[in-house]
Amino acid sequence: MEFDFLSPVHEDLLGEISHLNQQSIGAQIKLHTERSGIPDVEGVNVAIFGVRENRRAVKKTDSPAFDKIRSQFYRLYPGNWRLKLADLGDINAGATVEDTYFAVQTLVESLIKQDIVPVIIGGGQDLIYAQYRAYDKLDQMVNLVNIDSRFDLGDAEKMISNQSYVGKIVVDKPYNLFNYSAVGYQTYFNSQEEIELMERLFFEAYRLGEVTSDISLMEPIFRNANLVGLDLGSIDSASSNSGFFNSPNGFNGREICALSRYAGISDKVSSFGVYEYQNELGDLANMLVSQIIWYFIEGVNYRTNENTISAKKEFIKYQVPIDDEVLVFFKSPVSGRWWIEIPFLSNVNTKLKRHTLLPCSEEDYLEACNQVIPERWYKAKRKNEV
Structure with missing residues (x-):
């Protein structure tokens, strides 16, 4: 695999891995390192990579680094999985945001064509636009499911941001989007205009209370999705122990992991993104993100291939x-x-x-x-x- 824009996993993490139990994920996952380069993905089922881009985020922070998530994730043990995993390293922010989008689109498209499910850890959630554009050449209509407290429709006339990328997806050619489902929206974060627009477009929207009252009812929503995005801001501040995501309401750790597993177990979901990661997040939040990824992969392992x-x-x-x-x-x-x-x-x-x-x-x-x-x-x- 020739992708020069990918940077390797940090050397310090390799030292940590050498001390891990041989049954841990870190001891079994294929890694992109400075010494060995990008790993051969032949036979790989799930490939993880980070995207260090957040210039279009409304709330500006430093470029995200994902070493803390990796450190937590590598320490976890796989379930009774038959899957092979790879960590391809990171896509650094390009000269322009559009350069970063192109790199994400190219890599996701390549992995999907090889029947490898990409798991993207990203900065600004506008990166879903690049994740979605990876389907342009796959000759299919796509269904997008977004776990978020906001619809992120925004004003499609203005420059894309992490709160307006869905509007761009709707209006930009080629038109591949068939359905958009927002899971866990909170009414007070969305204008009445956006709520009415969701209705007029026949999109699906599920309020936070509706989802948490019986989370199993969301399984069919994910079963129909091709790509899934998860905004870490949809998690309540108590579960992430973070001042950065400071909403008292949102999903707790168990609920967000259940939704992640539903995304993984869907036969149709071919890419999964976790967005709005910030360096300011503490150990608890990093552990939660690593477990969200773990549950997604657990779901992938138990797919039943009922689409055949x-x-x-x-x-x-x-x-x-x-x-x-x-x-x-x-x-x-x-x-x-x-x-x-x-x-x-x-x-x-x-x-x-x-x-x-x-x-x-x-x-x-x-x-x-x-x-x-x-x-x-x-x-x-x-x-x-x-």
């Missing part, structure tokens, strides 16, 4: 008549998970398959039996018609 045609042939089919519609549900006999069929108009968008299965919950099926059309099905159908 052969797996879908085994699904149990249920038909539910509602008004003029007949909703078609499918249930996997292996995982017990549910899907609902959305008939797309083939002449509207050639990047969409004729019939697409939208992940849903058993509750959606039971509500349909009571003549209630699932809101997610309605939004997906309307999006294809407008």
Whole structure:
């Protein structure tokens, strides 16, 4: 792999690794070092890299360094994983922010094409724009899920920032975005104008209280995602013990790790980014970030590959008549998970398959039996018609 813009893992960390237990992640992960260069990624399943870029962050800080996260992550033990991991080092900030975006886009695209899931640790969350642009040449519509207290739609007419990148994703060509889901938004951080815009675009938004009341209901949202971004500012200040993210409300450590695992276990998620990392974060926050990454990888390990045609042939089919519609549900006999069929108009968008299965919950099926059309099905159908 030839990516000259990647810098190696710091030498001090290599000294730490030499003292770790041989069963720890640090003793088993392939590393980009000064001496050996970028590792061979043949057979690698998950590749981690940092992006030292935060010039478009509204709250300016020093360029982030990720040694403290790595130190905590390397000390952890893998689960009963069959995966091979690599740490490719860091992308340093380019001469311009656009240079950094290009490097991120190039690396993510290359890894996805090799069936390697990139895990990005980044500064400003505007880097999701570069993560998303990696899908430009992959000839598919993409679904973005963002774990965040804000929608980050912003003003697409202005320069991109870590609070306006979603607006750029929506308006910039090529148009690859099919759906955007915001998980854990807090109403008082979002203008009514943005909330109404989310509705008009048929995007999905889930309030923090709605998510934490039954976090398992978020699993279908992640099952339909292609890329996932996580803003560390969505975590409450008590869980991160940080003055930098000073919101009293947000996800606690257990909840954010559960969401990360849902992202990992989704067969469709092909890239995962953890953003808004700051050097000011303390040991507790660094340990939490390392565990968020651990839980994502744990999820990847337990994927069931139910996206394959052969797996879908085994699904149990249920038909539910509602008004003029007949909703078609499918249930996997292996995982017990549910899907609902959305008939797309083939002449509207050639990047969409004729019939697409939208992940849903058993509750959606039971509500349909009571003549209630699932809101997610309605939004997906309307999006294809407008």
